[in-house]
Amino acid sequence: GAVVSQHPSWVICKSGTSVKIECRSLDFQATTMFWYRQFPKQSLMLMATSNEGSKATYEQGVEKDKFLINHASLTLSTLTVTSAHPEDSSFYICSAPPLAGGADTQYFGPGTRLTVL
Amino acid sequence: SQQGEEDPQALSIQEGENATMNCSYKTSINNLQWYRQNSGRGLVHLILIRSNEREKHSGRLRVTLDTSKKSSSLLITASRAADTASYFCATSITGANSKLTFGKGITLSVRP
Numbered sequence: 179g180a181v182v183s184q185h186p187s188w189v190i191c192k193s194g195t196s197v198k199i200e201c202r203s204l205d206f207q208a209t210t211m212f213w214y215r216q217f218p219k220q221s222l223m224l225m226a227t228s229n230e231g232s233k234a235t236y237e238q239g240v241e242k243d244k245f246l247i248n249h250a251s252l253t254l255s256t257l258t259v260t261s262a263h264p265e266d267s268s269f270y271i272c273s274a275p276p277l278a279g280g281a282d283t284q285y286f287g288p289g290t291r292l293t294v295l
Numbered sequence: 296s297q298q299g300e301e302d303p304q305a306l307s308i309q310e311g312e313n314a315t316m317n318c319s320y321k322t323s324i325n326n327l328q329w330y331r332q333n334s335g336r337g338l339v340h341l342i343l344i345r346s347n348e349r350e351k352h353s354g355r356l357r358v359t360l361d362t363s364k365k366s367s368s369l370l371i372t373a374s375r376a377a378d379t380a381s382y383f384c385a386t387s388i389t390g391a392n393s394k395l396t397f398g399k400g401i402t403l404s405v406r407p
Contacts, residue, residue, distance in 0.1 A: 184337075210393065212393075212394065212395070214397075220399070220400075221383060221397045221398060221399045221400050222338075222383070222397045223397075224394060224395070224396070227394060269335075271337060271338065273338075273395075275393040284340070284393055284395065285340075286330075286337050286338040286339075286340070287337055288336060288337035289335075289336065289337045291335070
């Protein structure tokens, strides 16, 4: 099946620093990628929709200046957590529906665990 | 905001027993999907059922969808210890371009 990778798989940073997380579709192209955040023992909450070649669409309550999204190619989207604080510590997961797979098909990355000290 | 609500929130069963998990949602949907997540890992897609379907099978999985009640159930037959995980339902709302809204999840523990 189609594969989505995320890098890094985990990261620990100091408060105030910025962290970039990459989401790559390895064997398919995607004009859209989704970024989710999951706190411990909770469900996934959609943060934003990443659109190749245009601005991301953010969900209500998500600060676009804090969570910068860039979708520079059909296989790569990046999420940058700027000036990270301990409350940003979470599990970040991306997903991507393939261009050729129809709107129902979506593949998830393995997630990135962010810990902000 | 979350669309789906699963119940029970936690389920503990003996290996070999069947596990039934339910999900309810609030708005019209295009399809409903079930995912599994092992602790600290990404999501694994289990099964998708479209709004015009009522029942679907995949191996030991059986999912039903009742659009009049806005609910779905996931049945895992002959459970195994390896089925221990969190299970989420997720809905795709008509016209939403694959954006998924996840339920709160059910933690399933299968005792060997």
